[in-house]
Amino acid sequence: MSRVPVTILTGFLGAGKTTLLNRILTEHHGRRIAVIENEFGEIGIDQGLVVNADEEVFEMSNGCICCTVRGDLIRVLGNLGKRRDKFDYVLVETTGLADPGPVAQTFFMDDDIAAEYALDGIVTVVDAVHVDQQLGRSRETEEQIAFADVVVLNKTDLVEERRLDELEARIRSMNGVTAMHRASFGSVAVDVLLDQRSFDLTVALDRRPTFLEPEYPFEWTGVYRLDPGTHTLRFDAGPDPTMGLAVLPLPEATIEALEAGAERCVRVFAEPPACVRVGDQVTPGHHVDAALDAVDQTAVTLLIGEGTGEQLYGLFCEHLAEEYHPTVTTADGATIAPVIERAWVAAHEHDESVTSVGIEADGNVDGDRLNQWLGKLLDDKGTDLFRMKGFLAVAGETDRVVFQGVHMLLDSQPDRPWGDEPRRNQLVFIGRDLDADELRAGFQACLV
Amino acid sequence: MPGLTGRVAQRRRAGVLRQGWSHLLDDYPTALAWACGGRLVMTGDSSGALTAVDAARSDIVWSFADAHEPGPVHLAAGGPSFVVSAGADGVVASRDAATGALRWRHELGAAWLDTISVSPDGSRVATAAGRHAHRWSADGGDAWTSFEHPSTVAAVAWTPAGELVTASFGAVCVFGDDPEPKARFEWQGSLVSLVLSPDGDVVACGSQDNTVHFWRTATGTDAAMYGYPAKPSALAFDDASRLLATGGGEAVTVWVFGDGGPEGSTPGVLDAHADTVTSLAFAPRSTTLASGGRDGGVLVWRLGPDGNGKAVGFNVCDGRIEAVAWRPDGRSLAAIDASGHLTTWRTGS
CATH class of the missing domain: 3.30.1220.10 (CobW-like, C-terminal domain)
Structure with missing residues (x-):
């Protein structure tokens, strides 16, 4: 007998769980989905078999939180199991404050439930606008992200692209194996949410974890076309006393070449930096720390060696361009704009627990x-x-x-x-x- | 279910279960009770239907397809004359057992009702809706509601004196006429099943943490039985209040009360099911035990004074056994299983 798959939907109140739920119910015509709800959502659920359950956490006599299960789910799923012919998928929507641990454990710890249901995955809806604040304040939000097999970064229409990159990187630093999808108004394909078999050992590892992506020691790179000779590199004053930087030649102005260059640059950044001050020279291939001690702007001289005409160089900076506005000017005073640029979100930015x-x-x-x-x-x-x-x-x-x-x-x-x-x-x-x-x-x- | 059929096949010659009739119900059966002194067998199913079958002739005496809204139905018989049912619609109803005529009906709101019980003397009916227990006299009057338990009431039962007993997370409560419990037996765990010894001396619960916990009602002294591989959701006391049969895994574990036990004693272990035991029932006034399992097996055991025993009857149904129940005279056994069948057997050696 095949077990009925169950997806747990978590997320802070207001993140858009109910919108996503309605979307799943509307789009997934072929499925007969039962929904177990723990709170009254922002909007009603219009389809499917909806059951309300009072969240009841059953702690065990041995005090072990790892054995804690959700009694309401055991009861409701037990009863639903006796109507098996009437549905073939279960969605459990938890409250924004729910600890996903006991919900997930219910599917392993309770014999009766484990015999009839298979936990398919934990989907966590994250509000791109507010998650930064919530992560600081709420253990629940942290834990919901930590437990997730799929994170839906919702309300992305209200947040700019670069900010979303940062959020994704922040979430990845907490949970390196989750799949992540961007959405606005819960617009994400149902087939990346359901039937993921995340707890099935035979398929769970086919998805390569992304936790091995390098953590870069720099946050921003601009790629410039530079002639041989002397250039001026300026930074605005900002909160940090120094700016670590390195300039590296790149073969072409593509994101791929830039990412390959970033790998090389990680090794350059691993070398102890030479300290440079206003007016000092910087040459390609070396890690330097520029002291940002001028009142307004700090300018260093960028010396591009003898070459045969214009070449591409990546300027790898420790801090974000939007904070320090790096500018490159020629000896004639003409400003050179970067051909392409990319922000790397450094993992050290947030001190996550x-x-x-x-x-x-x-x-x-x-x-x-x-x-x-x-x-x-x-x-x-x-x-x-x-x-x-x-x-x-x-x-x-x-x-x-x-x-x-x-x-x-x-x-x-x-x-x-x-x-x-x-x-x-x-x-x-x-x-x-x-x-x-x-x-x-x-x-x-x-x-x- | 090769495990079970394989194991019990060796006992084929000892079979005391003689196949009676079998009925295919319209939906998943969830409740089973004998009524009218054993003349009728009643079932409730997941469509909300109630059906009464003549035990001797196997024909349907009455049936109500919409006795409750769709959802699991629970049943209990009261003496010879009435049955009560509770459903996912939050409705408790009492019917005349012989005719099915509705006697009374109460709506308790949105909560699914998972338990119903009639007091031993047939004078009172109780159920639980969410965190409240409800009680009526047999005629549906005299409504009484308990205090709000700290969590959902999982089961209700009665003392021989007709006092209501509830099991929920963390405690067993015993009620007099006051909504507050007159006695509480506490255990920091989720109690999922409840049984009282017929003499009222012992209350026992299966707990979500795979233990059986029991209290002696006179003193409140308690003990826990550890070592179950699964939660013991099936419990049964024999009429002599001496043997407590417990599920909680593939084996039936039998604790012997008396002679200083069961504390420190070794229980009887009845090992033949190939999957979790789901239902247990002692035959009236005897130490013959019926067990049903998730493997579809129905076994009958003769138990000795030490709680050990041998299987003397067996059968395999098409689906997981939901419930087994003895006819009041102990001469027939009925079972309902997940394939939708109500099956009866005559028993005797």
Whole structure:
């Protein structure tokens, strides 16, 4: 008997959950969807079988929050299961303040529910206008993002593009494995929300986690066409005392070339910077820290070496152009505008308590040591670990082992033979106050 | 269900269940009760229908397709003469068992009603709607409502003296005439099932955290039984108040009360189902137990004084067993399963 898939819809009040819900119900004509609602939305739900449930969190006698389930869901789903022929999908809309943990755990901890329902995924609707404030104030919003398999960044029509890039990067720094879609008025294709099989180990890992995207030490790059000779580079005064920067030649003025250049520039930025002051010279290929101590504008001399005519250079800046307005002028005083530019959102911008920690390592792990380490980790940190996913090369096993977990509930199974593929491990932990170094060291110690 | 059929096949020669008749209902059956002294078997189903079947001739005596709005229906028989039903429409209704004629009907609002019970002497009826328990006299009058429980009331039951007992998150409450409970037995966990020993000395609950918790009503002393692989949603006491059969996994675990137990004792373990036990019922005035499982199996067990026993009858239905119920004389057993069948057997060796 196939289990009925369930999607959990979370998001702060006003983020647009109900709009999205109505959209799903309107568009998904082929499905008979039952909706379990926990609050009165901004607007009514007009279709489908709608059941109201009073959120009831059942804590266990052992006090373990990882065993906490939602009693209202158990009751309602139990009753709905007896009307199985009348629907084939369930949407659970939680209140804006709901902790997604117990909702998700209900589908694993309760025998009766697990027998009849399969959690398909957690969709979190984020209000692009207000999420920045909410993230500072509300643990619930952080946790809803941390638990998400899919984030819908809603109300994007009210926010400018660059801001959206920053928000996406902020959300990714918290949850590196979530899929993310932009929407206004909940306009997102239903097939990226439902039937995701996010908790199905056989498909969950086919989506490559994005947590391994590099975190750049610079926030903005402009690409300029520059002749050999002397140029002037100016920055406005701003909140930071110095501006880290590097100038690198680029082969062409495309985003791809720029992104490839960014990889090279990360290594340049890794070198200790030389300090430069007003009037000092800056040459391509070096990491410098320009002291922004002039009252209005700081100007340094940009010396482009002997070359054969005009060439493309990327100016990689530690801080955003909109804050410091970098300008490049020729010796004649003509201003050169960038051909293309790109903001990189540096991960250090927000000090999130909820983060993703990705671990990648070649080779094999010792199964026993890994179990011991994970067991202790879950004992100590299970409450703060929201989600984990990954695959492992276990010494002595011919198959890749895939695993994933919600709090302390960990599920793993062999996936496919490694064959000729190099054996390696990839894990991601999403949680609160995670110590990345400790996690990495702990995992390293399990390698054989 | 190969596991079950495989395991019980060896006991084929010992079968005491002789197939009676089987009825295919219109929808998923959710409630089962014998009425009129065992002359009728009644079911409720997910369409909101109630059906009464003549136990001897297997024909339908009465049926109401729209007894309740669509949704699971729950049923209880009151003495020989009436049945009460509760549904997802928030309605409690009482009907004449023999004719199906409506006696009374109360609407409790939007809440789904998941439990209904008639007091042992047939004089009172109770249900729960959300966080409130409701009680009436058998004629539908004398309405009484409990205080607001801290969470949804999962089950209601009665003491032999006719006092209402409720189970919810964190506590069992016993009520006199006051809306506030006269006694509370607390346990920091979600209580999902409830049974009282027929002598009223023990109240037992299955809890969401895979334990069975019980209290001695006279003293309030309590104990918890750990080690269940699943939540014990099926519980049954024998008429002598000595054996407590509990589900909570594939095995039936039987605790023996008396001789200082069950604290510190080893329970009887009845192991034959291939999936979670969903329903348990002791035959009247005996230690013969019927068990139904998610595997579709119906087994009959003869239990010894230590709670252990052997399966003496078996059958496999087409779907997960929703409920098993003995005829008041103990000579027939009925079961409803997820395939929509109401099946009866005659029992005897």
